Amino acid sequence: MKVEKLKPSEQLCKIMSRIYDSKLTTVSGGNLSLKDQEGNIWVTPSGGDKGRYEISDILKILPDGKIEGTKKPSVETGIHQSILADRPEFKAVVHAHPAGLVAVSLLRELPETMIIPQVANSVKNIRLAAYGCPGSEELRNNVAKEFKENKQTNVAILENHGAFVASKIGLRDAFGIFKDLDFSIRIQAKAQNFLGKRPNLISQEQLEHYNNASCPKVETFNQAEIPEKEMQLRELICDFCERAYRRDLFTQNIGVISSRLNSHSFLITESGADNAQLTVDEVVKVRGVAVEEGKIPSKSVTLHKKIYDENPDINAIIMAAPENAMVFAVTDLEYDLKTIPECYIVLREDITKFPFGATINQQEDLAQYFKLKSPVAIVENDCYICTGNSLFNAFDKLEVVEFSAAAVINAKLLGSELKPINQDQVKEIKNKFGIF
Known part of the structure; x- marks a missing residue:
């Protein structure tokens, strides 16, 4: 309740x-x-x-x-x-x-x-x-x-x-x-x-543009019954949402999950939902250009649809702002994947930063980016977008992003110089795990 x-x-x-x-x-x-x-x-x-x-x-x-x-x-x-x-x-x-x-x-x-x-x-x-x-x-x-x-x-x-x-x-x-x-x-x-200096900030103009961008009016449909397969996916979204909250990857208000249902529809968390206790009724079905009647999907729904339309191999998207990883989103620091082998294996290629507002202004660019490069993108002062072939796979990427960022920050606190994996070692990882 x-x-x-x-x-x-x-x-x-x-x-x-x-x-x-x-x-x-x-x-x-x-x-x-x-x-x-x-x-x-x-x-x-x-x-x-x-x-x-x-x-x-x-x-x-x-x-x-x-x-x-x-x-x-x-x-x-x-x-x-x-x-x-x-x-x-x-x-x-x-x-x-x-x-x-x-x-x-x-x-x-x-x-x-x-x-x-x-x-x-x-x-x-x-x-x-x-x-x-x-x-x-x-x-x-x-x-x-x-x-x-x-x-x-x-x-x-x-x-x-x-x-x-x-x-x-x-x-x-x-x-x-x-x-x-x-x-x-x-x-x-x-x-x-x-x-050693204050983080990058959002300007008032940028914030107003972000706030004024709203989801376009869409058709609605009434769904009297929820098929068993869809109900299982709704329950899985709720489970991962609650897990993300418990592991400090989401806050009550910050974090969105979606998952593809079939070639023409997907499920996404409802706008304003409490991530600590998401219910299946607060998961919204999007079918083509129509949304489930009586519900308001996350503001990022059009971006999720664009990514799914352009990337048939992507079946899940998580948008989150985990604490340690966000250090790289609010500064000019690059997120270096060459820390431990798992980080490179899971995240694949260098993560690109997109400017604040890209979730609104550069949806096509983001959709193409996931097709050609890394499964993870950073949007400055906003979030990380993690994609995967399943909810488990996308969630794994989110956790690896945050754990690796925490390790880098702790290494910095220890005071010595960070020693990343070298290019020969990266090449070995690529050959071993088929990363091209």
Whole structure:
């Protein structure tokens, strides 16, 4: 069941578990709030096991201030109340101490928010709140001030602490913003460490062009029954989507999977779907130029169709932005395949970088690229596109891309000079595994 359909207390337990399982907080850190339609504010308690909250642990604060529940409210409940009172459009607030957000809070700086489009679109007028002791009236006033005085702000980083993220949509949306921002900061940190300078950023003009590009209007068809073979493929897409989320290859909002069904149709994940818990109903069938009635496919659907039309041997496409690999997508660094034999064997030839916006402006170029060169492409400040003859094969490429990037970054941290495979060794690999 979708998070939004759960009761408020269930939502808080679900999202706090997701925060903990995503390694974005400790067993004792962080707190959440959710405002219901009656104006009640549901909050997590003080202390307890953040990864294992029970519904009975959650507290309800009525509009008159009366508290219902058996536990003590979090010491930062007052901050949640102030944000929700001063900005009545907000429905939920997330607070925790993930490594990326804490890192910039220790520097008392604001992170770049124009690294990837998802963060550029979701983080509005990010602010830095002055330090205050946890649970103090000083901290409450410092955080509340940033949200109250800056009406576009939905994120405030606290000096030497963490961050508060608020959402007009709901708790799952607030968590998605929170997770993607922390993810983006970690990419920024690794890129700056590797390159010695700040990463390349998306311009406002590029972002507007990216946002204004929409899927063309298409025909729809009604599918009353789903054949067994198609249902199995839908289930497989859900399995790989959830696996990609668990292995930090996808975030809740970032990542798309599609798979060919036959010569004239394919399946693709739905726009806005939660990658952590994709259901078969959130997989969209595309048949020719028509899409399944009542569903909106991923914005990248026209690119996927173009790749399938031009490449009959490609049966699956995954678009993702894994953390370590994205270091090469947001800098001028080349992604070198000559690290370990597996990397070259799986990914075949050098990976080409396409400019930001290529998924919209250069769909024909991308389709031809996969026909002639590597099965993987990089789109700057956006994603990696991994293709394969099966979902397993495309997913394998995505994992190899990320694991190899992580190895290169760790080698850099060790401080010695990277020693890639030489040309004679590459030739031997090509001959051994029939790579031409």
